[in-house]
Amino acid sequence: MNLQLVGCSHHESGIRLREQLAFREDQVPGFLNLFYETYPESEAVLLSTCNRTEFYVTGRNPDALPSTDEMIELLARHRGINGSTVRDSMFHHRDRQAVFHLFKVAASLDSMVLGEAQILSQVKQAYQLAAETNDAIPFTHHVFQAAIRAARRVSRETKIHSSRVSIPSVAICSLAKRIFERLDNKRILVVGAGKMAGETLTYLNEEGARDINLVNRTFATAQELGERYGGKAHPWEELESQLGMSDLVVSTTAAREPVVTGGMFDRIEASRQQRPLLILDLAIPRDFDLEIGDRLNVYLYSIDDLKAECERNRRARKSEWPKAERILMQETDDFLQQMKRREGGPAIAQLRRQVNEVKELELRRLLNRLEIDEEQRKEIEYSFNRVVNKILHPPMASLNNQNVDEEEQQHSLLDALKRLFQLGD
Amino acid sequence: MDWLDGISITCFAASYLVALGLVVSRIFFRTSLRKYLVIGIMVAGLFAHTVYLMRHAGMEFSSGGVWTGNWSAWTLAAAWCVATACLWIVIRQPQSVVGLFLLPLVLLLVGIGTFLPGESFSASDSRSVWSMVHGLCLLLGTAAVVFGFAAGVMYLMQASRLKRKVGRSEWFRLPSLEWLQNASEKALVVSVALLGMGLASGLFINLAGNRIATETDPNAVRVVAWSDPVVWTSGVLFLWLVAAMLFNRLYQPARQGRKVAYLVVASFLFLMLELGIVLWSGHGATPDVSQNTEPVARCELPSDQIHQETV
Numbered sequence: 001m002n003l004q005l006v007g008c009s010h011h012e013s014g015i016r017l018r019e020q021l022a023f024r025e026d027q028v029p030g031f032l033n034l035f036y037e038t039y040p041e042s043e044a045v046l047l048s049t050c051n052r053t054e055f056y057v058t059g060r061n062p063d064a065l066p067s068t069d070e071m072i073e074l075l076a077r078h079r080g081i082n083g084s085t086v087r088d089s090m091f092h093h094r095d096r097q098a099v100f101h102l103f104k105v106a107a108s109l110d111s112m113v114l115g116e117a118q119i120l121s122q123v124k125q126a127y128q129l130a131a132e133t134n135d136a137i138p139f140t141h142h143v144f145q146a147a148i149r150a151a152r153r154v155s156r157e158t159k160i161h162s163s164r165v166s167i168p169s170v171a172i173c174s175l176a177k178r179i180f181e182r183l184d185n186k187r188i189l190v191v192g193a194g195k196m197a198g199e200t201l202t203y204l205n206e207e208g209a210r211d212i213n214l215v216n217r218t219f220a221t222a223q224e225l226g227e228r229y230g231g232k233a234h235p236w237e238e239l240e241s242q243l244g245m246s247d248l249v250v251s252t253t254a255a256r257e258p259v260v261t262g263g264m265f266d267r268i269e270a271s272r273q274q275r276p277l278l279i280l281d282l283a284i285p286r287d288f289d290l291e292i293g294d295r296l297n298v299y300l301y302s303i304d305d306l307k308a309e310c311e312r313n314r315r316a317r318k319s320e321w322p323k324a325e326r327i328l329m330q331e332t333d334d335f336l337q338q339m340k341r342r343e344g345g346p347a348i349a350q351l352r353r354q355v356n357e358v359k360e361l362e363l364r365r366l367l368n369r370l371e372i373d374e375e376q377r378k379e380i381e382y383s384f385n386r387v388v389n390k391i392l393h394p395p396m397a398s399l400n401n402q403n404v405d406e407e408e409q410q411h412s413l414l415d416a417l418k419r420l421f422q423l424g425d
Numbered sequence: 426m427d428w429l430d431g432i433s434i435t436c437f438a439a440s441y442l443v444a445l446g447l448v449v450s451r452i453f454f455r456t457s458l459r460k461y462l463v464i465g466i467m468v469a470g471l472f473a474h475t476v477y478l479m480r481h482a483g484m485e486f487s488s489g490g491v492w493t494g495n496w497s498a499w500t501l502a503a504a505w506c507v508a509t510a511c512l513w514i515v516i517r518q519p520q521s522v523v524g525l526f527l528l529p530l531v532l533l534l535v536g537i538g539t540f541l542p543g544e545s546f547s548a549s550d551s552r553s554v555w556s557m558v559h560g561l562c563l564l565l566g567t568a569a570v571v572f573g574f575a576a577g578v579m580y581l582m583q584a585s586r587l588k589r590k591v592g593r594s595e596w597f598r599l600p601s602l603e604w605l606q607n608a609s610e611k612a613l614v615v616s617v618a619l620l621g622m623g624l625a626s627g628l629f630i631n632l633a634g635n636r637i638a639t640e641t642d643p644n645a646v647r648v649v650a651w652s653d654p655v656v657w658t659s660g661v662l663f664l665w666l667v668a669a670m671l672f673n674r675l676y677q678p679a680r681q682g683r684k685v686a687y688l689v690v691a692s693f694l695f696l697m698l699e700l701g702i703v704l705w706s707g708h709g710a711t712p713d714v715s716q717n718t719e720p721v722a723r724c725e726l727p728s729d730q731i732h733q734e735t736v
Contacts, residue, residue, distance in 0.1 A: 159455075174593055178583065181603040276602060297683075299587050309592045316595075 001339045002062045003143060005098040006071045007047075007054030008090045010112050017089050021079055023048040025129070031078050032133040038074075039066055043137040045144065047105070047126040049119070051112050056102065058139040068092045096336060099143060103328045106151040108160070115160040115317045120151050142339065150331035157327060158320040163313035167306050168196060171280045172203040174309065175301060176248060179278050183209040189246040190214050190231065191239065192253035193221040196282050200250050201229035213246070215239050217253070244268035250280045251287035262289045269295065280306075344399050344414050350423045352392065359388050432476045434501075438535050440470025441508065445528040451596035460519035467512045467524075474505050496541040499564050500700070504534035506568035514600075521598050526575040534571065537700055555633070559626035566619030567696060573612025574693030577686035580605035584683060609685045616692060617666040624663045627656070654702045662695040 008017055023031065028046050035044050035057075041064035045056040055075055059065050066074070072090055073083035093101050104110045106123045127144040130137060155161050164170045172183075180186055188209050190197050193216040204212060212231035215238060216222035222233035234242055243249065243260065253259055279300045281288045286302055293300030363384050367377060399413060417423065444466045447459055478501060511527035583599045599605070669688040 177601060178587060178593065178599075179602045181601045181607075301590065305590045312592055 001058070001095055001099060001139070001143070001336055002060070002065060003056065003058045003098040003102075003139075004065060004068065004071065004092070004094050005054060005056050005101060006068055006075065006090055006092045007052060008086070009052035009054070009110065011110070012091060013089045017086060018051065018053065020081055021048075021053040021075060021086070022050070023053065023079075025125075028126075028129050029133045031075075032130060034078065035074060036134060039064065042066070043130070043134065043140040045126050045130040045140055047123060049122050052105070052110075054105070056098070056140070056143075058143065060139070096332065099146075099335060100328065100332045102143065102147045103150045103332055104325075106147040107154040107324060107328060108151070109154070109321065109324055109328065113165055114314070114321070115165070117161055120148065123151075124148060142342075143335070146331065146335040146338075150328055150335075153331065154324045154327050158324045160317050160320040160324050163316050165310050165313050165317065166199070167282060167303060167310060168200040168203050170306050170309050170313065171250070171282065171301070172200060172207055175280070175306070176207070176278055179276060179299060180247065183207045183248070185210075186247040187211045187245050188213065188248045188250070189242050190225075191249065191251040191259065191287060192216055192283065193218070193225045194252050194254065196252040197225060197250070198229065200252065200280075200282070201225070201231065204250075205230060213242055215242055240264060240268055244271045246277065247275065248278045248280070250282060252282045253287050254283070255287060256285065258285075258289050259287045260289065260292065262291050265289070265292045265295065282306075340399075347414055347418055347423050348396060348399065351395075351417065351421050354421065354423070355388055355392060359384050429476050429480060432473050432480070434477065434535065434539060437470045437474040437477060438532060440466050440473060441528050441531050441535070444470065444524060445532070448522055448524040448528065451522065455595065460515070463515055463524060464512070464519075467508065467515065471505070471508055471512060474501070474508065478502055478505060497538045499560050500534055500538035500541050500567075503564045503567040503571070504531050504538060506565065507531050507534065507571050510568070510572055518600055521600050522596070523575075523579070523600065526579055527572070530571050530575055534567075541700075555626050555630050559623055559630060562619045562623030562626060566616050566623055567700075569612045569616035569619060570689070570692050570696045573609050573616060573689035576605050576608035576612060577689035577693075580609060580686040581683060581690075584686075606685055609689045613666070613670055613685065613689055613692065617663075617670045620659070620663050620666060624659050627659070655699065658695075658699045658702050662692070662699055665695055666692055 008021055010018070023046060028048065031046060032044055035042070039057070039059075041061055042057050042059040044058075047054045047056070053075070055071055057065055057071060069083070069087070071092075072087050076083035076086055101110070102123075106120055108114065108116050108119045111119050123144070127140065130140055164173050176183065183204065186209065188204060188211060190200065190204075190212065193214060197214075201212065212226075212229075214222040214226050214231045214233045215236060216225075216233070217236050219233060219235050225231065226233045239259070243265075251259070274297045276297045277299070279288055279292070279298065281300060281302045284303060288300055290300070292298060363381060367380065370376075372380075395417060399417070444463050447463050447466065451459070478498065507527060508531045511524055511531065514521070514523045514527070579599050580602060583602055583605060586599075587602070600608075669692065672684075672688070
């Protein structure tokens, strides 16, 4: 399998370099077309996310592929920078290492947040773009389909994706689900309109929340956030009345003092009639007085309470790493073995055909000269077949069962086979 | 089929016990196969349970189209209802440990069923349609109270864990508070309705017996057997459930959270008291003729007469 890869990721490159080498989706086809002008016999895929830019190149003929330096130069030039300035900050892999790396990326074992689900769809999207730019990419098709299969297997057989690791996701998708069966019939109040509020709203929408209300000191910001994520903005003065009506409150203000005090909560408590209330206080310093959490049917969680769960989930994901890696190694071996069979397949078929032709010729000649009955005829045919199979078995077995690490040796065996038996390409 | 005749209480009790063991094993190891094993073993247990009820427990249709049985069979049937509910929830929420709470109750009912009188209800009792309604309502009401108890206990545990900010555990996952509250509330309402109907049909059987007895023997003075511990504790349990339901319906905060849970837990304690009294008094069983004692308010007429009176 001829697969080459150059790239930069959050592991070894700073955000500045990643920004320099990042491609927008609409820039990718232009880059790939430029590449095909110079290397028409190759196949290429460009994967560009906020955490990585990776350039994969493959093809039948290894001599027709660009070198690693040429790939880096091409990438850099297209982004308007000098290749030599970024070369040291970029990594490169070939063949087995490149396949394994792609499998790891697709399965999100190489992600900044281990097990994040978004990367698989980004890998699929990168492949899709490559296929739209050039519809003759058989090698790319095989390796990317195998990567997607491997990622799905990791997801199915390990718990690497099962637990959430960001504060808002744990708050909404894990904690709120322990209290509420569903969120579509709950009244939700988001206090504050910062970045954390935006992220929380994403998860609320994912979980089907419909009745979302926003309260912020600057009404216009709340309105803007409401328009972007879906939610009704209310003036800051309505905080108390909104609190009385809500089932779930997410607070993310940057206030220096608590915005909801015990006294304020006293005033709305009677109207709530002990309805369960989940308060997710994601602000630092806290927005809710601590003693509110002691009230009946009130569950008050601060960012520290949630951090512990996030950390626990991170550890749980990490503990799944060895199992996930084992699966990917196995998938890589299986894939390379499969590719090797695919590569040797035509030569083997041709060899069988040639030998069978010789066998048929000699058999017919012999049978024409002998005067024998049908049963004896069959016996001779059977013996000829056995001889052919016995002769062909050892070279076939050597080609099929060779260790995937001995790829070079496999290529030379295939060449030897072709030359010895005068098989065409 | 002959092999079905070999099914005994041990078969399904053992199945439920193994399923419970598998649920408990979540503490020690994780496997995705467990939920299928639990479901498979519970289905096998329920199959054996059903066969046992149909073939061995004396629950059969009499010639008058009435379902007969005895206290043991009815309790085992209540266990069957709770086990079915448990299986349904295990299928719907395989990650939750509902089985940890419901399966011990199923086993408890099976245990009680083993000790309760196995004699058929007195001939007249068991052959009236009202007796069947009486038994069926009490059976389903018992199952509802038991289910409500499990939901209530789970609610209290989940609420306590959330208050103490205990993180989500891989092996100990409970349904959401909202689900548990709804389940407790529904169990309360259903148990009131069923036990109320059970009590009313029981009283009707008594009164019918009185009227016929008085017609036969003008000197006979028979009243509802309030002195029978089973009758008065049933009355108290019913009154408690009515009060609990009214409290729940009319006082808004009582519909929220722990109060519902406390109500269903208390109902279960009442129910256990009542089953204990049944066990002790032998209510409804065929009287021991050798001792020549006769329960005070039991209808002792031929079944055809009872049928005419009640239907």
